[in-house]
Amino acid sequence: xxxxxxxxxxxxxxxxxxxxxxxxxxxxxxxxxxxxxxxxxxxxxxxxxxxxxxxxxxxxxxxxxxxxxxxxxxxxxxxxxxxxxxxxxxxxxxxxxxxxxxxxxxxxxxxxxxxxxxxxxxxxxxxxxxxxxxxxxxxxxxxxxxxxxxxxxxxxxxxxxxxxxxxxxxxxxxxxxxxxxxxxxxxxxxxxxxxxxxxxxxxxxxxxxxxxxxxxxxxxxxxxxxxxxxxxxxxxxxxxxxxxxxxxxxxxxxxxxxxxxxxxxxxxxxxxxxxxxxxxxxx
Amino acid sequence: xxxxxxxxxxxxxxxxxxxxxxxxxxxxxxxxxxxxxxxxxxxxxxxxxxxxxxxxxxxxxxxxxxxxxxxxxxxxxxxxxxxxxxxxxxxxxxxxxxxxxxxxxxxxxxxxxxxxxxxxxxxxxxxxxxxxxxxxxxxxxxxxxxxxxxxxxxxxxxxxxxxxxxxxxxxxxxxxxxxxxxxxxxxxxxxxxxxxxxxxxxxxxxxxxxxxxxxxxxxxxxxxxxxxxxxxxxxxxxxxxxxxxxxxxxxxxxxxxxxxxxxxxxxxxxxxxxxxxxxxxxxxxxxxxxxxxxxxxxxxxxxxxxxxxxxxxxxxxxxxxxxxxxxxxxxxxxxxxxxxxxxxxxxxxxxxxxxxxxxxxxxxxxxxxxxxxxxxxxxxxxxxxxxxxxxxxxxxxxxxxxxxxxxxxxxxxxxxxxxxxxxxxxxxxxxxxxxxxxxxxxxxxxxxxxxxxxxxxxxxxxxxxxxxxxxxxxxxxxxxxxxxxxxxxxxxxxxxxxxxxxxxxx
Numbered sequence: 001x002x003x004x005x006x007x008x009x010x011x012x013x014x015x016x017x018x019x020x021x022x023x024x025x026x027x028x029x030x031x032x033x034x035x036x037x038x039x040x041x042x043x044x045x046x047x048x049x050x051x052x053x054x055x056x057x058x059x060x061x062x063x064x065x066x067x068x069x070x071x072x073x074x075x076x077x078x079x080x081x082x083x084x085x086x087x088x089x090x091x092x093x094x095x096x097x098x099x100x101x102x103x104x105x106x107x108x109x110x111x112x113x114x115x116x117x118x119x120x121x122x123x124x125x126x127x128x129x130x131x132x133x134x135x136x137x138x139x140x141x142x143x144x145x146x147x148x149x150x151x152x153x154x155x156x157x158x159x160x161x162x163x164x165x166x167x168x169x170x171x172x173x174x175x176x177x178x179x180x181x182x183x184x185x186x187x188x189x190x191x192x193x194x195x196x197x198x199x200x201x202x203x204x205x206x207x208x209x210x211x212x213x214x215x216x217x218x219x220x221x222x223x224x225x226x227x228x229x230x231x232x233x234x235x236x237x238x239x240x241x242x243x244x245x246x247x248x249x250x251x252x253x254x255x256x257x258x259x260x261x262x263x264x265x266x267x268x269x270x271x272x273x274x275x276x277x278x279x280x281x282x283x
Numbered sequence: 284x285x286x287x288x289x290x291x292x293x294x295x296x297x298x299x300x301x302x303x304x305x306x307x308x309x310x311x312x313x314x315x316x317x318x319x320x321x322x323x324x325x326x327x328x329x330x331x332x333x334x335x336x337x338x339x340x341x342x343x344x345x346x347x348x349x350x351x352x353x354x355x356x357x358x359x360x361x362x363x364x365x366x367x368x369x370x371x372x373x374x375x376x377x378x379x380x381x382x383x384x385x386x387x388x389x390x391x392x393x394x395x396x397x398x399x400x401x402x403x404x405x406x407x408x409x410x411x412x413x414x415x416x417x418x419x420x421x422x423x424x425x426x427x428x429x430x431x432x433x434x435x436x437x438x439x440x441x442x443x444x445x446x447x448x449x450x451x452x453x454x455x456x457x458x459x460x461x462x463x464x465x466x467x468x469x470x471x472x473x474x475x476x477x478x479x480x481x482x483x484x485x486x487x488x489x490x491x492x493x494x495x496x497x498x499x500x501x502x503x504x505x506x507x508x509x510x511x512x513x514x515x516x517x518x519x520x521x522x523x524x525x526x527x528x529x530x531x532x533x534x535x536x537x538x539x540x541x542x543x544x545x546x547x548x549x550x551x552x553x554x555x556x557x558x559x560x561x562x563x564x565x566x567x568x569x570x571x572x573x574x575x576x577x578x579x580x581x582x583x584x585x586x587x588x589x590x591x592x593x594x595x596x597x598x599x600x601x602x603x604x605x606x607x608x609x610x611x612x613x614x615x616x617x618x619x620x621x622x623x624x625x626x627x628x629x630x631x632x633x634x635x636x637x638x639x640x641x642x643x644x645x646x647x648x649x650x651x652x653x654x655x656x657x658x659x660x661x662x663x664x665x666x667x668x669x670x671x672x673x674x675x676x677x678x679x680x681x682x683x684x685x686x687x688x689x690x691x692x693x694x695x696x697x698x699x700x701x702x703x704x705x706x707x708x709x710x711x712x713x714x715x716x717x718x719x720x721x722x723x724x725x726x727x728x729x730x731x732x733x734x735x736x737x738x739x740x741x742x743x744x745x746x747x748x749x750x751x752x753x754x755x756x757x758x759x760x761x762x763x764x765x766x767x768x769x770x771x772x773x774x775x776x777x778x779x780x781x782x783x784x785x786x787x788x789x
Contacts, residue, residue: 047660067593069660
């Protein structure tokens with residue numbers, strides 16, 4: 001008992017580093033997005049042709065792009081798009097995927113089969129492919145990107161929620177609840193949801209990282225946020241032609257994407273270990 | 284030269300013979316002929332693939348670019364300097380008060396389906412342009428023809444309704460293409476012309492393979508196989524050149540990449556002129572651009588030199604009007620609407636159009652996306668909020684903007700040669716310019732002598748510019764990057780054709 005206690009303590013302390021690094025990186029992105037609402041050094045979409053393709057300087061921290069737009073302002077503003085897409089996409093997946101997973105886990109039988117095979121089918125399509133289809137059908141916009149990424153993320157949530165629910169359903173307190181003839185809805189609300197919330201939060205963070213990457217990829221392909229609104233993926237795409245001559249143009253948005261993805265992934269890992277130390281041991 | 288050709292033929296025959304004799308696999312056959320393949324084929328990289336092979340019913344530059352001069356020929360052709368040269372017609376004479384052209388036709392020319400080329404084909408082709416079979420907006424260029432008389436197999440007399448300077452030039456462009464009556468059943472899929480090449484294979488989404496015709500009437504091209512390969516974007520074309528997959532990148536769409544080729548002796552960079560105008564179109568029939576003052580505001584709001592510098596790395600010529608520098612009636616019209624944001628704002632205020640919200644439909648072409656962002660920024664500076672809506676090119680753009688004319692602002696490269704009247708002297712064209720002011724002027728100019736033609740057309744162009752019918756941002760450069768050993772590349776793009784017939788190797 002004492003030894004086990006120490007092990008848990010030790011694991012917790014070790015995990016904190018992942019959490020701290022992940023949390024800080026995410027905080028940087030969130031801060032950048034918040035700041036962009038109140039202040040950017042320049043209007044990120046305003047071009048100053050005379051100042052085009054400048055390197056880093058006091059006036060332009062990250063230099064300027066081919067049109068003479070301030071890259072730093074663009075990166076700040078891009079954080080907003082990134083977070084917005086991530087939030088909405090994860091929100092969609094959370095709101096649809098989790099209840100489906102819980103339902104499948106509690107009901108079993110045909111409900112479970114239909115839901116989970118549906119999730120499998122959806123999972124067979126990469127989120128990016130769904131997004132490309134959406135972009136082709138409804139036209140490229142931030143909204144279609146968010147919807148597509150969100151839909152693509154539903155199976156992940158459904159699976160996590162279902163496996164969590166299955167674990168919970170086999171516990172004695174559920175037997176007790178069932179024995180006292182509580183309604184399914186009440187069991188889900190009182191017993192299942194509180195017990196799987198940790199897993200779902202972890203899934204949120206991991207999905208967020210995937211969504212950030214997917215948004216960047218979509219914008220890179222011209223299927224995300226339409227120009228001129230700055231988004232990291234498109235900044236990367238626009239810098240492509242200047243890789244030979246002005247490589248820093250690609251480095252800044254690339255670094256921003258890396259920070260965001262790494263941040264949310266580490267945060268997810270850290271949270272997973274914190275919420276579910278058992279899982280950590282099993283790995 | 285001919286000794287070399289014979290040698291090549293011998294080599295080819297030897298290869299074929301060995302193939303037959305040993306019945307070896309295609310793979311090893313390919314290997315053994317690779318040395319000569321280098322000299323008998325050229326691969327040209329392009330962006331923007333044709334949707335079909337029928338320019339008589341489908342607008343856009345890609346089809347005539349691939350087919351004119353190579354598969355289809357006209358009575359005359361336009362050379363690299365913009366001059367008219369004989370092709371299927373050996374010579375011609377003017378009579379009847381400059382209204383009747385009598386063409387003496389070349390003997391012995393055949394179509395790739397084996398049919399002989401005769402005066403009947405000329406009559407058929409011209410009358411076909413005038414019929415409903417052609418739906419291209421360029422068909423109007425043939426409206427002026429009153430009658431086509433076949434004097435003999437090798438002589439045809441074409442009478443115009445009035446004398447025309449533009450018509451003979453037009454005969455060297457796609458409307459002058461000569462078709463065979465039995466070869467027009469499937470124009471979208473099969474191209475049958477009198478040209479030195481025929482289409483060997485068309486791999487949709489990838490390439491068009493041309494092979495020389497054995498029975499071509501003129502001098503055979505030096506390379507037997509030319510492949511036009513279509514790429515999604517500019518970077519892909521230059522990557523393909525660097526990796527050796529293609530030999531020529533024609534009309535290179537990424538001037539930022541030029542520096543790395545210019546400094547490398549393995550490549551040659553040709554900086555040619557073109558007939559293409561980058562036109563920022565404003566739908567003259569739709570609010571807010573049905574108001575002259577709003578259009579004029581847009582003319583003043585955009586710093587065209589800055590557009591060239593940022594979007595196209597300084598390549599391209601800022602001219603201020605819809606006329607390329609190679610046209611006889613070209614003049615510099617940059618002074619008409621100088622960059623003046625303050626003036627633009629006051630014009631908008633006068634029109635009661637402050638804080639305008641417009642939709643800017645941008646085709647998915649490199650020049651268009653590059654241009655759109657700087658244009659949006661400069662429009663924002665004067666209080667026009669343009670929302671970019673991307674339209675897949677060519678299909679969606681042609682449908683929404685060009686055909687349905689359901690747009691406010693767009694930007695496109697207009698590549699047809701001497702197309703100023705096709706664009707503006709037609710109220711049904713997607714620009715929607717009311718041509719009542721220029722209609723008579725243009726007709727007079729066309730019927731006048733050459734000096735009168737040039738002066739009259741200048742007046743037409745000035746009127747169009749004064750009316751701010753469209754904002755010509757710049758004349759598109761024709762940049763060609765190729766392996767240093769490739770010869771005979773047409774650097775200037777004077778008509779819509781990409782003439783492959785002179786390509787060769789050093």
